[in-house]
Amino acid sequence: MAAFETGDAKVDRELLVDINELSHCLAEGRNWSQIVRISKLLRDKCFVHFRDERAVLQNSKYGKLAVHERQHRYIEQQLDDVLASIGAVTRPSRAEIEAALFLRSMLIHHFFRYDLAYKSHLQRVRSTGARPRSHKTHRLV
Numbered sequence: 001m002a003a004f005e006t007g008d009a010k011v012d013r014e015l016l017v018d019i020n021e022l023s024h025c026l027a028e029g030r031n032w033s034q035i036v037r038i039s040k041l042l043r044d045k046c047f048v049h050f051r052d053e054r055a056v057l058q059n060s061k062y063g064k065l066a067v068h069e070r071q072h073r074y075i076e077q078q079l080d081d082v083l084a085s086i087g088a089v090t091r092p093s094r095a096e097i098e099a100a101l102f103l104r105s106m107l108i109h110h111f112f113r114y115d116l117a118y119k120s121h122l123q124r125v126r127s128t129g130a131r132p133r134s135h136k137t138h139r140l141v
């Protein structure tokens with residue numbers, strides 16, 4: 001288990017819950033419509049998460065904001081592509097299952113590789129008294 005921090009505690013918490021639920025559903029081979037529904041929820045919450053995160057990073061004058069934003073745009077495109085693929089079938093083949101697994105892996109990778117990268121920046125900003133916004137630590141199971 002590991003922790004990550006971002007800008008909006010409620011959105012982050014819900015995102016983690018949905019990622020965990022998607023993981024469980026995939027591992028248990030649950031009904032495909034349920035997997036598609038959770039994946040759509042995840043996509044929508046990611047868009048909110050990215051928007052909120054941009055506001056936090058802009059407010060705190062994060063130097064790597066442009067790179068981080070490019071990552072967000074790339075992921076948004078991938079999320080739309082994966083959703084178009086998995087949402088087009090009622091019975092998944094291996095390709096759709098792997099696409100759903102990719103969606104999950106891509107999000108975890110971003111949260112732990114890119115979002116954690118600005119942690120020290122936010123901590124520095126906070127220590128100088130310029131708190132950008134409240135944020136919490138959440139755990140991934």
Ligand SMILES: [Fe+2]
Pocket residue numbers: 050053068072110114115
């Ligand atoms: Fe991010």
